[in-house]
Amino acid sequence: MTSAPTGAAPPAVPVADERLANIGLWARLMRRPEVGSLLGALIVCAFFWVTTDAFGTLSGIANWTDVASTIGIMAVAVALLMIGGEFDLSAGVMTGTTGLLMGLLTTEWGFSMWPAIVVTFAFAALVGFINGYMVIRTRLPSFIVTLATFFVLQGANLGVTKAITGTVRVAGLADVPGYESASKVFSDTFWSPHNFRLSVIWWIVIAAVATWVLSRTRAGNWIFAVGGDANAARNVGVPVARVKIALFMTTAMCAALVGIMIGLRLASVQAGQGVGEEFTYIIAAVVGGCLLTGGYGSAIGASLGALIVGMAFIGIQFSGWNTDWRFLFLGVILLLAVLVNNLVRQRAEGARR
Amino acid sequence: MRQLRLALTAVLMVLGLAAFAAACGGDDDSGGGGSGGTPATSDDVNLTQGQDTTIAVITHGEGDAFWAVAKKGAEDAGKQMGVTVKYSESANDPQKQAQLIDSAVTEKVDGIATSAPNPDAIRDSLKKATDAGIPIITLNSGAEDYQALGAITHVGQTETIAGEGAGKKFKDAGATKLLCVIHEQSNIGLNQRCDGAKKGFGGDVENLQVKGVNDIQTTLTEIQSKLQSDDSIDAVLTLNPDIAIAARDAIQGASSDAKLGTFDLSGDVVTAIQDGEIEFAVDQQQYLQGYLPVVFLTLYKSNANTVGGGQPVLTGPGFVTKDNAATVQKLAEAGTR
Numbered sequence: 001m002t003s004a005p006t007g008a009a010p011p012a013v014p015v016a017d018e019r020l021a022n023i024g025l026w027a028r029l030m031r032r033p034e035v036g037s038l039l040g041a042l043i044v045c046a047f048f049w050v051t052t053d054a055f056g057t058l059s060g061i062a063n064w065t066d067v068a069s070t071i072g073i074m075a076v077a078v079a080l081l082m083i084g085g086e087f088d089l090s091a092g093v094m095t096g097t098t099g100l101l102m103g104l105l106t107t108e109w110g111f112s113m114w115p116a117i118v119v120t121f122a123f124a125a126l127v128g129f130i131n132g133y134m135v136i137r138t139r140l141p142s143f144i145v146t147l148a149t150f151f152v153l154q155g156a157n158l159g160v161t162k163a164i165t166g167t168v169r170v171a172g173l174a175d176v177p178g179y180e181s182a183s184k185v186f187s188d189t190f191w192s193p194h195n196f197r198l199s200v201i202w203w204i205v206i207a208a209v210a211t212w213v214l215s216r217t218r219a220g221n222w223i224f225a226v227g228g229d230a231n232a233a234r235n236v237g238v239p240v241a242r243v244k245i246a247l248f249m250t251t252a253m254c255a256a257l258v259g260i261m262i263g264l265r266l267a268s269v270q271a272g273q274g275v276g277e278e279f280t281y282i283i284a285a286v287v288g289g290c291l292l293t294g295g296y297g298s299a300i301g302a303s304l305g306a307l308i309v310g311m312a313f314i315g316i317q318f319s320g321w322n323t324d325w326r327f328l329f330l331g332v333i334l335l336l337a338v339l340v341n342n343l344v345r346q347r348a349e350g351a352r353r
Numbered sequence: 354m355r356q357l358r359l360a361l362t363a364v365l366m367v368l369g370l371a372a373f374a375a376a377c378g379g380d381d382d383s384g385g386g387g388s389g390g391t392p393a394t395s396d397d398v399n400l401t402q403g404q405d406t407t408i409a410v411i412t413h414g415e416g417d418a419f420w421a422v423a424k425k426g427a428e429d430a431g432k433q434m435g436v437t438v439k440y441s442e443s444a445n446d447p448q449k450q451a452q453l454i455d456s457a458v459t460e461k462v463d464g465i466a467t468s469a470p471n472p473d474a475i476r477d478s479l480k481k482a483t484d485a486g487i488p489i490i491t492l493n494s495g496a497e498d499y500q501a502l503g504a505i506t507h508v509g510q511t512e513t514i515a516g517e518g519a520g521k522k523f524k525d526a527g528a529t530k531l532l533c534v535i536h537e538q539s540n541i542g543l544n545q546r547c548d549g550a551k552k553g554f555g556g557d558v559e560n561l562q563v564k565g566v567n568d569i570q571t572t573l574t575e576i577q578s579k580l581q582s583d584d585s586i587d588a589v590l591t592l593n594p595d596i597a598i599a600a601r602d603a604i605q606g607a608s609s610d611a612k613l614g615t616f617d618l619s620g621d622v623v624t625a626i627q628d629g630e631i632e633f634a635v636d637q638q639q640y641l642q643g644y645l646p647v648v649f650l651t652l653y654k655s656n657a658n659t660v661g662g663g664q665p666v667l668t669g670p671g672f673v674t675k676d677n678a679a680t681v682q683k684l685a686e687a688g689t690r
Contacts, residue, residue, distance in 0.1 A: 059459040067452050158538055158562065168539050171473050195455075195481070262448050266474035270447055270539035313449075317456050323441045324416065 033289030034301030036341025040287065041304045041311070043340070044333060048315030055311075055318050058194040068310025069199040070095075070258045072303045074277070075284035076203075076210045077254035079302035082285050083214070084247045085227035085294030086135060086142040089278050090127075090149035091255050096273030097153045098124050098259035100161055103170030103269045113178030121256050127153075128252030132245030154275055161271040171268040179264070186257075187264040199261050203303065206254070210299035223247065228295030284309055287337045308337050406436040406654055408647050409457035411467045412493065413540070415444040417566045418594050418619040419639060423493070425688050426643030427466070434651045436463075440643075445537055447474030454478035457487075464488050464650030469495025470540050472502055479503060488653050490646040493639065494542045496665050505653065506661030508645045510637040510669035512542045516549020518670050519590055519614055519635050523554055526612055526632065528588035530557045534576060536565040536596045543592050546616065550590055559586075566595045576603035580611065588612045594619035594634075601630050618673060618690055623682040626675060636681075637669035640689045 029035065048055040055064070074091055081088055098120050105116035131149055135142045161168060173179060186202075189195040214220040222243045225233035234240045255274075263269045286292065287308060288301025312333045316326055410427045414420030424440050431438030439462070443450035450467070451474055457465050458481050465482050469475060469491045479489055483503040491499040491507045499507035523531055531554050533547035544560075551558040561579055564571040580586055580603060589604065589611050591597040597615035604611050615622060616635045625631040645666065652658040660666060673681050684690040 054456070054460045057459065060456075063452065063456045063459050066455065067449075070448070167541055167544055169471060169541060174473070265477070266447055266451065266471070267476070268447075268471060268473035270471060270474075272445065272538035273447075275538075314452070314456050317439075317441055317453060318460060320437070320439045326441075 030344065030347065033296060033298045034304055035289075036344040037288045037301045037304035037308065037337060039344060040337030040340045041308050044308050044311050044315070044337070048311060048318065052315065052318040055315055058191075060314070060318065062189075062191075062194045062196045064310045064314040065200045065307075066197040066310075067313050068307045069197055069203040070261060071277075071280055071284055071309055072203040072306035073199070073206055073254055073258055074251075074281040075288065075302040075306040076207050076299045077251040078278075078281040079285040079288060079290050079297050079299055080210055080214070080223060081247045081251050082282070082290045082292070082294060083227045083297045084223045084244055085230065086244060086247065087146060087282070088131065088248060088251045089143065089146040090131065090153055091146075091251055091281055092274040092276060092278035093150050093153045093157065094124065094127065094252055094255035094274065095259040095262065095277065096157050096269065096271070096275065097127075098256040099263035099269040099273055100157055100170055100259075100271065102260055102263055103173055104160070104164060106176040107170055107172050108164055113176050113182040116176075117182060117260055120260060121253055124252040124256035125249050128249035129245060131252065132241075132248030135248070136241045136244060150278070157273075158271045168272070169268055169270045173263060173269075174267040179267075182260075183264050186261045199258075202257070202261070203306075207299050207303045214299060219243070224295055226294075280309060283334060287334060287341060289341060305337070308333065406434075406464075406651060407460070407462045408436055408438050408464045408466065408650050409454075409460070409462045410438060410440045410492075410643065410647065411450060411453045411457065411465065412440075412442050413445045413447075413450055413468050413470050414442040415566065416442060419617050422618075422688060422690065423639040423643035426640035426645075427647050428643075429689075430644040430647035430651075434648060436647065436651050438647055445470070445539060447471045447539075451475050451478040454482065458482050458485055461485070462487060463654050464490070464646075466490045466492055466508075466646035466650060468493040469498055469502060470542055472498035476502060488650055490649055492642045492646050493637075494540070499665065500663075505649065505659050506663075507665035508642050508649075508668060509665065510667055511665075512545035513549040513552070515616070515635050515637065515670040516546035516551075517553035518549075518672070519546075519616070519633075520550035520553025520555070520558075522614060522633055522672070523550075523588045523590070523612065524556070526588070528554075528556070528612055530559070530583075530585050531588040531590060532576075532579065532586045532611070533558055533560045534589065534591045534596055534600060535560055535562050536572065536591070536593050538562070538565075546592055547590075554588075563596070566593060569595060569599050572596060573599040573603050573606070576600050577606045580604060580607035580609045584609065586611055588614070591615040593617060594622045597622050597631060597634075598625070601625055618681065618685055620682070620685045623673065623678050623685045623690075626673060626678045627682065629675065632674070634673040635669065636671045636673050636690070638671065638690070639668070641668040 054060040078091055101123055102116050102120045105111040105119060106113055131146055134145045161170060188198050222238045225238050226240045226243050230240050284305030285302040287305035290297030312330050316329050321329060412420060427438050427440050441453050443453055454467060454475055455478050465487055472495060479502050482489055489504040491502060491504045493509045496507050496509055496511050533550055535543045537543055547560050563575045589600050591600045594615060594617050598621050600613055604613060613631045614633045615631060618634050618636055622631060622634055626634060649660045681690050
């Protein structure tokens with residue numbers, strides 16, 4: 001990352017400083033973390049656009065942006081967390097937990113939709129806080145701590161749902177007062193014959209806000225700093241614990257947003273919702289140029305990673321390829337995207353010397 | 354220069370991917386590929402009518418032995434009727450299933466056959482399909498909801514009735530405590546089977562949630578430790594053939610003498626029935642659940658026929674026991690039972 005010079009600027013002296021060397025636009029562009037995923041996305045897009053009829057139609061685009069959007073919202077949050085140097089393996093199952101909570105509050109405990117949504121967000125913030133607090137206090141890898149959260153939530157999802165409803169899903173959300181208005185905000189479609197999903201707008205807004213925070217605010221600098229070297233960051237006065245806990249809370253609350261979206265869309269929530277999706281989010285973030293070691297990455301890249309996953313999912317469907325091979329195709333496409341990404345980054349870093 | 358090499362590499366990768374896709378999609382005899390080359394070789398008058406018909410079959414399966422047979426049924430029907438069948442699975446994720454149905458509507462397919470384990474979740478997507486004039490048939494799960502979903506008919510078996518039949522089998526065999534093994538978290542149909550078994554059995558029934566077909570080893574351990582911790586269990590009912598084999602090994606591992614019955618067949622299960630390790634299998638003949646919807650939808654398109662008369666078309670339950678196992682074995686090994 002490049003940090004903006006701070007403090008009082010010395011009087012301008014026209015002496016060439018090698019740190020301020022003039023770098024060409026092309027080289028600067030190639031050094032962006034998202035350039036690899038952009039290239040990967042373009043290749044995947046072009047491939048399916050040319051080989052299938054439906055992929056390039058507006059309705060087709062609505063299909064794959066729909067798949068990409070809920071993955072994308074989570075990928076952006078997970079990317080921020082990864083830049084901050086941490087993982088959250090409970091991010092996937094959290095979408096199920098929050099969806100179920102909203103469902104149980106409304107269908108079993110008489111809440112109307114909007115208060116239930118507020119409670120759900122508050123609950124997510126609490127779980128995120130607990131995740132972050134445990135990681136900070138125990139100094140255990142977040143991989144382990146959130147794996148524990150993952151299992152706890154997975155078990156709770158099934159156990160609580162079955163104990164209360166007697167089945168494995170919460171249904172009947174469509175009859176709850178406030179469902180209509182909540183749907184209009186979270187899960188409706190727009191642009192009628194093609195039916196684009198509102199979640200796509202949410203995704204774009206969240207990616208834009210995350211990008212602004214990362215590149216234009218002090219909080220963004222802190223995120224890069226704690227992920228790059230937490231000790232160094234602490235020594236220069238960055239509130240490491242607060243930043244990391246805030247990142248965990250952001251991830252959990254984005255999971256709540258996605259859980260609410262899916263719950264409202266399907267008018268029901270299954271107890272197994274979201275299990276295993278956490279890896280899709282992490283993959284999208286990594287394809288988008290986030291380093292597993294932290295301190296590097298971008299929200300736009302993660303969004304492009306999610307877009308690749310969405311395009312591949314629907315593209316494979318349109319192609320009519322034998323679905324026995326689906327995961328193989330998906331794996332190959334993702335591997336190619338990562339390879340392109342890597343190649344570009346190596347070129348770019350080579351150019352730096 | 355560098356950019357040139359980079360661009361070249363990218364182009365090569367795309368070509369590689371394309372070649373790879375062509376190889377995988379084309380070689381496979383299942384005819385799922387969009388090329389439509391397979392039926393063209395026997396392109397006769399009687400086949401041309403269905404030539405540009407595409408049926409989407411969308412299930413909640415995850416590539417296990419059960420759904421492989423249903424898939425084969427759908428593909429065989431596609432070949433015999435001369436129509437293109439696009440089979441896809443959502444791995445029990447209702448959102449993915451809704452999205453797959455949406456994409457089939459976008460493609461303007463001529464018919465959609467879908468399982469409905471969670472009817473609420475796919476209601477909106479199926480509404481879009483009916484609004485677009487695409488006929489629907491539900492299969493496997495959804496016997497109670499197919500009319501509300503706007504489907505012509507449902508092809509499957511009623512879970513509760515099939516469960517009752519299995520429970521009664523154990524009761525007749527003199528068992529007193531039954532363990533019902535559930536292998537998917539979110540499939541309501543499985544719980545209905547266990548509820549049905551409880552009704553038919555009349556005695557003590559306990560449900561056990563296990564990891565599932567993606568992790569057979571853990572599932573085996575879970576069943577085995579349950580049997581070891583409670584030796585009053587003298588009957589085990591599994592709801593999937595892969596799980597049945599795990600349960601057989603678990604019963605042997607726990608030195609239990611519990612009787613084992615299962616839902617659905619595989620080659621291994623039939624062999625185990627012949628060897629007396631499994632008492633019976635409830636057969637819902639899922640080959641028909643893939644095959645018949647494709648036939649019905651094709652007939653609907655070409656001849657405006659509706660099958661079922663407003664009732665579901667039942668494919669089961671039938672029971673496979675030691676008596677008829679030999680016949681079924683040959684067919685199971687060919688992948689159609």
